[in-house]
Amino acid sequence: MRARSWLGLFSVAAALAAARPAACQGIDGCLSCHGDAAAFEGNARAARLVVARDKFVQSAHGTAGFDCLVCHEGMDEVPHPAGRKPTACDSCHEDVAAKFANSLHAYGLKQGNPRAPTCMSCHGTHDVLPAADPRSPTHKVRLPATCAKCHGTAGLLTDQIVKLPQSFTDYATSVHGQGTGRGVAAAASCADCHGFHEMRGSADPQSQINPRNVAATCGQCHPDMQIAYNRSIHGRALAAGVRDSPTCTNCHGEHHILSPRNPDAKTYAARLAQETCGKCHDDPQIIAKYNLQGGVVGSYVDSYHGWATRRQYARAATCVSCHGAHSVLPAGDPESSIHPANVVATCRKCHPGADVRFAMSYTHESTSITANPVNRWIRDIYIVLIVVIIGGMVLHNVTILNYFMVQRRREEESSDWILRFDRAQIVQHLLLSLAFIILVITGFALRFPDARWVRWLGGLGLTEPVRLNLHRAAAILLILVSVSHAYYVLFTQRGKKEFRAMLPCRQDLRDLIDNIAYHTWRRGEPVKFGRYDYSQKAEYWALVWGTIIMILTGLVLWFPEFTVKILPGVVVPAAQTIHYYEAWLATLAILVWHFFFVIFHPEEYPMSWTWLTGKMTRKAVQKHHARWYEEEIAPAAQAAAPDPGSDGAP
Numbered sequence: 001m002r003a004r005s006w007l008g009l010f011s012v013a014a015a016l017a018a019a020r021p022a023a024c025q026g027i028d029g030c031l032s033c034h035g036d037a038a039a040f041e042g043n044a045r046a047a048r049l050v051v052a053r054d055k056f057v058q059s060a061h062g063t064a065g066f067d068c069l070v071c072h073e074g075m076d077e078v079p080h081p082a083g084r085k086p087t088a089c090d091s092c093h094e095d096v097a098a099k100f101a102n103s104l105h106a107y108g109l110k111q112g113n114p115r116a117p118t119c120m121s122c123h124g125t126h127d128v129l130p131a132a133d134p135r136s137p138t139h140k141v142r143l144p145a146t147c148a149k150c151h152g153t154a155g156l157l158t159d160q161i162v163k164l165p166q167s168f169t170d171y172a173t174s175v176h177g178q179g180t181g182r183g184v185a186a187a188a189s190c191a192d193c194h195g196f197h198e199m200r201g202s203a204d205p206q207s208q209i210n211p212r213n214v215a216a217t218c219g220q221c222h223p224d225m226q227i228a229y230n231r232s233i234h235g236r237a238l239a240a241g242v243r244d245s246p247t248c249t250n251c252h253g254e255h256h257i258l259s260p261r262n263p264d265a266k267t268y269a270a271r272l273a274q275e276t277c278g279k280c281h282d283d284p285q286i287i288a289k290y291n292l293q294g295g296v297v298g299s300y301v302d303s304y305h306g307w308a309t310r311r312q313y314a315r316a317a318t319c320v321s322c323h324g325a326h327s328v329l330p331a332g333d334p335e336s337s338i339h340p341a342n343v344v345a346t347c348r349k350c351h352p353g354a355d356v357r358f359a360m361s362y363t364h365e366s367t368s369i370t371a372n373p374v375n376r377w378i379r380d381i382y383i384v385l386i387v388v389i390i391g392g393m394v395l396h397n398v399t400i401l402n403y404f405m406v407q408r409r410r411e412e413e414s415s416d417w418i419l420r421f422d423r424a425q426i427v428q429h430l431l432l433s434l435a436f437i438i439l440v441i442t443g444f445a446l447r448f449p450d451a452r453w454v455r456w457l458g459g460l461g462l463t464e465p466v467r468l469n470l471h472r473a474a475a476i477l478l479i480l481v482s483v484s485h486a487y488y489v490l491f492t493q494r495g496k497k498e499f500r501a502m503l504p505c506r507q508d509l510r511d512l513i514d515n516i517a518y519h520t521w522r523r524g525e526p527v528k529f530g531r532y533d534y535s536q537k538a539e540y541w542a543l544v545w546g547t548i549i550m551i552l553t554g555l556v557l558w559f560p561e562f563t564v565k566i567l568p569g570v571v572v573p574a575a576q577t578i579h580y581y582e583a584w585l586a587t588l589a590i591l592v593w594h595f596f597f598v599i600f601h602p603e604e605y606p607m608s609w610t611w612l613t614g615k616m617t618r619k620a621v622q623k624h625h626a627r628w629y630e631e632e633i634a635p636a637a638q639a640a641a642p643d644p645g646s647d648g649a650p
Contacts, residue, residue, distance in 0.1 A: 030068045035052070035053055051126045052126070052127070058127075058129075059127050071089075100198065103199045105117050122138055123138060140180065140191070140192075141180045141181075141185055141187075141189065143180075144172070148168035151166065152168045152169070167255045171255040175187075176189070176257060193218075194209060195208050209249075211238060211243065212239070212247075214248050215229050215247055218248045228324075228327040229327070231327060232324075232329060233333075234328055244286060250279075252265075252267060269314065269316070269318045270309050270310050272309075272318045273306060273318065274297060274301060277297065281296055282298070300319070300367075315350070321350070322346055323337060343359045344356055344359050347362075405606050405607055408607075412613070415617040417615040417618065418616055419614060419615060420614055421611075423614070424492075424494075428485050428488070429611055434474075435477040435481060438471070438477075439471060439478065442471035445457060446464075478547065478550070479551055501530070502536075502537055504537055507530070508533075508534040511527050515533075526623075529628065531625060533624075542589060549579075549582050550582055550586070553578050553582070556575035557579060603624075621633065
């Protein structure tokens with residue numbers, strides 16, 4: 001195929017040479033070669049060398065009657081001379097070339113960055129169309145797609161391999177991008193903000209996107225807002241050289257500009273105070289630097305307006321409701337919406353009956369606890385009242401709770417009791433409880449460092465080194481308890497018996513169904529459970545499974561360097577994820593399941609003492625574990641009792 005292509009090209013060239021041996025004249029002469037796609041098949045530059053006649057004729061250059069040699073000087077000889085300079089657009093477009101020379105694109109070309117665009121990157125080659133033509137890649141509604149070839153989702157790298165923002169991704173979802181996407185020519189496109197050929201960086205004072213020029217750039221479409229902003233304290237400060245003062249893009253965003261009604265917008269009511277205005281007015285450095293009033297964001301957030309706004313109540317006042325959106329002015333300015341002469345009218349926008357007293361009753365100072373001495377005194381008094389009254393209530397209730405706990409303990413001691421757990425089981429449970437509690441506290445303290453209880457513990461000395469060592473010490477204790485329990489159930493007589501009693505069986509499923517039926521009034525008699533019921537077996541085996549998982553994943557996280565030598569690297573992050581969620585599962589299971597059955601169950605409250613004494617009263621065993629009592633305890637008791645008919649004679 002390639003041989004035929006070269007043969008065709010040679011034939012065309014030979015024919016031209018025969019007719020015109022030294023020159024190539026007119027468009028037809030050039031297209032006799034460059035209009036034949038087959039002649040350049042396999043050539044890496046085929047896309048640039050092959051010219052479609054209809055596209056060129058309809059292009060801006062074609063309709064102007066330009067000959068190919070206007071751009072391709074010196075190419076009238078066949079074969080074309082080697083070493084020809086690249087086509088230069090500046091021979092006709094000197095003014096555009098001068099502007100482009102000062103742009104970031106030209107800077108990239110000068111630095112030798114192959115990713116930097118040229119004229120053809122945006123305008124095309126032989127199919128150049130005027131920007132007013134809807135088919136043109138530089139037409140207003142098509143320009144974003146043209147810019148997206150470099151500034152799209154693939155990202156843009158400088159010659160120093162520095163990634164630049166994926167601007168098009170944000171622009172496409174903005175109000176501007178959605179407008180151009182629907183073909184609305186009035187919607188702002190890339191060139192409206194960045195310029196056409198003289199695209200400068202935001203640090204350049206002459207750039208349209210320099211902070212001091214942004215308002216004027218936006219004002220091309222939003223003149224009223226520009227006027228209001230320029231008169232505002234923000235506009236005045238920026239004009240005076242205060243670079244910390246916000247401009248349009250600080251509040252609305254740069255490319256991802258959304259309607260204030262959009263919940264994702266930075267200017268959405270529920271996000272305005274903390275995320276937009278608060279970036280400056282809640283920043284301690286900004287407040288100190290310019291001696292601004294502190295606590296204004298906090299006093300708003302902790303008010304009815306702030307609460308209602310976060311509940312998506314559209315009528316609740318936000319920052320702009322009182323201060324204005326673009327024409328923000330200090331209270332001392334006669335034109336300010338919060339000036340004493342205007343503040344009542346501002347309040348009446350929401351409160352028709354507002355007067356001077358009402359307006360003065362709701363300010364940042366009056367609602368603030370720290371700034372208002374009355375509020376501060378009230379807070380301090382109530383803190384004392386809460387500590388004294390609630391503390392007294394707690395002491396009172398603890399006294400009553402202790403009475404019933406002691407009373408229950410005395411009743412159990414005076415009753416006929418049955419051994420439920422031996423000393424080894426009691427010690428294992430106590431050590432397991434200690435290890436579990438320490439692991440939960442120290443583990444979640446790492447995961448939630450900003451939680452109030454974690455900061456409180458940090459103030460008591462739970463620094464990261466202390467937390468880390470405590471966590472690992474508790475982990476070692478958990479491993480030792482697990483090993484001792486394994487030995488207990490495998491090699492001791494009582495442990496083997498306990499283990500067999502913990503094995504799941506079909507009866508557990510029947511007991512579960514019957515127990516639910518009894519507690520929903522569909523069964524007349526309570527279930528007779530064995531030595532361990534289904535809830536205790538489920539908890540035990542969940543504990544065994546969870547302990548194994550936590551130990552294995554914990555060891556991976558403790559020794560990651562060793563782990564990756566024998567296992568794939570993905571194991572380490574996977575172990576971290578499993579460790580975290582297994583911790584949540586175990587903690588919630590203890591709180592919801594275990595504590596219910598040993599503390600909050602109506603028949604156990606306020607607490608079962610079995611976990612400390614190992615004993616259960618005979619009455620409790622007969623009630624809660626009737627099958628165990630009937631099958632094991634009662635027969636054993638009868639066998640051990642003396643025969644009442646015997647007089648002891650041989």
